[in-house]
Amino acid sequence: MRRLALFGAGLLAAWATGPIRAADEFRVTASVYPLGRITDTTEIRLVLSIEGSSMPEVSSLNLPPMKNLHVISGPANSRQSQMSWVNGAISSSNSLSMTYGLAAEGPGPAEIPAFDVQVGGTHYRTSPLRFTVEAGGGAPPPGAQGHGARGRAPQPQSGDDGIDVFLETHAGAATAWVGQPVLVETTLYTSVATPHFDWIDDPTFKGAWTESLAVDSNREAARVEKGGRQYMAFPVSRKVVVPTAPGAIAIPQATALVQVQRPSRDRFGMLFGLEPLVNLQRKTSPLTITARPLPEAGKPPDFDGTVGSYRISATADRKQAEVGDAIALRVTVEGLGSLQAAKPPRLPSIPDAKFYDPKIVENASTGANHLSSRKTWEWVVVPLSPGSLDLPAASFSYFDTESGTYREARADLPTVAVVRGAAVPDTGVARGEVQQNLRDIAFVKPRSGPLREPVPPLSRRAWFLALLVLPVAAVPVGIWAGRRRERLLTDSGFARGRRAARAAMKRLERAERRAADAAVFHEEIAGSLVDYVADRANRSAAGLKYDELDAILAGGGVPQALRSRYHRCLETCDFARFTPDAGRDGARADVLREARGILKALEESW
Numbered sequence: 001m002r003r004l005a006l007f008g009a010g011l012l013a014a015w016a017t018g019p020i021r022a023a024d025e026f027r028v029t030a031s032v033y034p035l036g037r038i039t040d041t042t043e044i045r046l047v048l049s050i051e052g053s054s055m056p057e058v059s060s061l062n063l064p065p066m067k068n069l070h071v072i073s074g075p076a077n078s079r080q081s082q083m084s085w086v087n088g089a090i091s092s093s094n095s096l097s098m099t100y101g102l103a104a105e106g107p108g109p110a111e112i113p114a115f116d117v118q119v120g121g122t123h124y125r126t127s128p129l130r131f132t133v134e135a136g137g138g139a140p141p142p143g144a145q146g147h148g149a150r151g152r153a154p155q156p157q158s159g160d161d162g163i164d165v166f167l168e169t170h171a172g173a174a175t176a177w178v179g180q181p182v183l184v185e186t187t188l189y190t191s192v193a194t195p196h197f198d199w200i201d202d203p204t205f206k207g208a209w210t211e212s213l214a215v216d217s218n219r220e221a222a223r224v225e226k227g228g229r230q231y232m233a234f235p236v237s238r239k240v241v242v243p244t245a246p247g248a249i250a251i252p253q254a255t256a257l258v259q260v261q262r263p264s265r266d267r268f269g270m271l272f273g274l275e276p277l278v279n280l281q282r283k284t285s286p287l288t289i290t291a292r293p294l295p296e297a298g299k300p301p302d303f304d305g306t307v308g309s310y311r312i313s314a315t316a317d318r319k320q321a322e323v324g325d326a327i328a329l330r331v332t333v334e335g336l337g338s339l340q341a342a343k344p345p346r347l348p349s350i351p352d353a354k355f356y357d358p359k360i361v362e363n364a365s366t367g368a369n370h371l372s373s374r375k376t377w378e379w380v381v382v383p384l385s386p387g388s389l390d391l392p393a394a395s396f397s398y399f400d401t402e403s404g405t406y407r408e409a410r411a412d413l414p415t416v417a418v419v420r421g422a423a424v425p426d427t428g429v430a431r432g433e434v435q436q437n438l439r440d441i442a443f444v445k446p447r448s449g450p451l452r453e454p455v456p457p458l459s460r461r462a463w464f465l466a467l468l469v470l471p472v473a474a475v476p477v478g479i480w481a482g483r484r485r486e487r488l489l490t491d492s493g494f495a496r497g498r499r500a501a502r503a504a505m506k507r508l509e510r511a512e513r514r515a516a517d518a519a520v521f522h523e524e525i526a527g528s529l530v531d532y533v534a535d536r537a538n539r540s541a542a543g544l545k546y547d548e549l550d551a552i553l554a555g556g557g558v559p560q561a562l563r564s565r566y567h568r569c570l571e572t573c574d575f576a577r578f579t580p581d582a583g584r585d586g587a588r589a590d591v592l593r594e595a596r597g598i599l600k601a602l603e604e605s606w
Helices: 002-017 268-273 462-490 492-513 517-539 546-555 560-576 586-605
Strands: 026-031 044-053 069-085 089-104 108-112 115-119 122-125 129-135 163-170 175-177 181-188 196-199 206-211 220-226 229-243 248-251 255-261 277-283 287-292 305-315 320-322 327-337 354-357 359-366 372-383 387-389 393-402 405-411 416-419
Touching: 026 115, 026 122, 026 129, 044 069, 044 115, 069 108, 069 560, 163 255, 163 277, 163 287, 181 255, 196 229, 229 248, 229 287, 305 405, 327 393, 387 462, 492 517, 492 586, 517 560, 517 586, 546 560, 560 586
Parallel strands: 175 287, 305 393, 320 416
Antiparallel strands: 026 044, 044 089, 069 089, 108 129, 115 122, 163 181, 181 229, 196 255, 206 229, 220 229, 248 287, 255 277, 305 327, 327 372, 354 372, 359 372, 387 416, 393 405
C-alpha cells in the first residue's frame, strides 16, 4: 500500500511538472475515399486530416477548382484528443478531420489540385490527388428503359455498389408546339429500402418556362415490374415545361443522393434492421423535346399566343336592369393548356352602354397534372338609356394543338331589358345635351322636427357598460398571468423554452451587425439555430451533433421537410466558415433570411 501511495504521489507530481511539447508542428494530409474503385455513382469524400500536439486552429479553407468534381456538402468537422504517459512525461495528440462530399460530373480523369492550409499561423500545402472515375451503376435493367422524349435510353451498367436503384425521367411528348405544356416526371425505382432522397442539382431548362408541381412520394408509391424484376416506384419530381421558342429543348441530366440499406447476409442484423446504410449517387438520362413554331397562315389579328384546346362560356348577373345600374358580365375560358399570359376575350363596344376594363376574378389550374387551367374575367357594364341591351358575343382566339389550326371560341350573352328608374326623369333630352337644373335651392334641413339628436343617458352607453364588465373579465387574466410568472421563476426549462425564440432572434441581429466577418457571421447564425433547439429541449448546446439535433426536432413533431432545411442551413454555415467564397454578401443575406424563416417555422410547428 505504501508503494502504491508513493507511485500515486509521483504520478501527480509528474502531471504537474512533466513537459508538454509546444504546438508548433502539425501533420497535414489530404485523402480521397473510397480507396478502391470510384465510379460516378459513388459517394466521394475528401478528408483533410490535421494532427499535432495541440488542438489545431484552422483558418478559412479555400478549395481550388477541381477537375471533373464539385463540392456538394461539407465540411463536416471531427476533433479527437489523446493523452499518454511516457517515462514520467505527458504527451498529447490532437487531430481535426474535415470531410467534404464530392460529386463526379461524369466518367473520366479527376483531379484535386494541391491547396494551402493555414494551421496555427503556419502554411501547409497538400499533395495533388488524381484518380479515374469509372461509369457506375444506376441504370434500369435491360428491357426496362424509360420512354423519354427523344432521349437515348440509358444502358445497363455494372456499379461497385451492387444495389439495384435507378432514376428514370419521362416526358409526356417528344414534340410540342411553342406554348404547349408538356409534363416531365422523374421516378425513383428501388428494390431495397431508401430512408433518404435528396437532389444534388436542379438544372434549368433553356428555351422553356417551367413550373414545379407538388409530389407526395410515399402516397404515390407503387409496386411495378420492369425487365422481369419487382421495384418500388417513387415519384420524386414533376414539372410542367412550356416551350417559349422553337427548337430543341434539352432536359439536362440531374443528380440525386440516395441513401439505401445494403442487403446483408447477417441474419441477426436483418432481424433487427441493422443493415448498413450506403449513400449512392444516381443520375437521370438527358432528354430532348422538340418545339415546333406556330404557323403564320391563318393567324388571327388578336391572337396572343395561347396554345391548347379551350371552350368559353359567358354569363350576366341579371336579365333586367335600370338605367345607371351596374351589370356584371363574366366570361370564363377553360381547357387543356396554359392561360397564364392569356389576354381577355374580345367584347365589342356597343352604343348606349359604358364598358369598364375587365379584371381577373379567377385564375386556377385544375387536374392532377396541372395541364388544364381555367381563367375568368369580369366586366362592369352600365346602360345609359332604356330599351333592349343586346350584349355582344365574347370571342377568344387560340391555336388548337390537336388540329394544328387557329380557332375562335365564341359565347353569346343574354339580352338585358333596361327600364327607366324612378330617380331618372324622362325629359326627352338626348343623352349628352346640357339640361337645365329644375331646382335652384337645395334645402339643408329637408325634414321636420328638432335638429339635435337625442343623447342616451350614461347608464345606457356602451363604453360605460364595458367598464362595469372589465373588472370581472380581468380576474381570470390576472390569475393566468400570475401562474405563468410563477412558472417562469421556478421552472427553468419552461423559462428557457419561452425565451428561446427571442434569444435566437437577438443573436441573428448580432450576426447581421457583424456580417463583415464571414467566419463570425456564420458562427453566430449556426449558434442561434443550435441554441434555440437546446433551449427548447432544456439541454446544453455544447456537443450537440447533427443526428442529436434531428432527433430532438423529430421528438417535437417537426416535419421532415423543415428538419432538412434546418440541417442544410447548419451545413451551409459550417462550410462558409472555412470557405470565404461561399460567404459573399449576397449569400450571407440569403443565409440570414433562411435562418429567420426556419426559426419562425419552428415556432409555428413545435
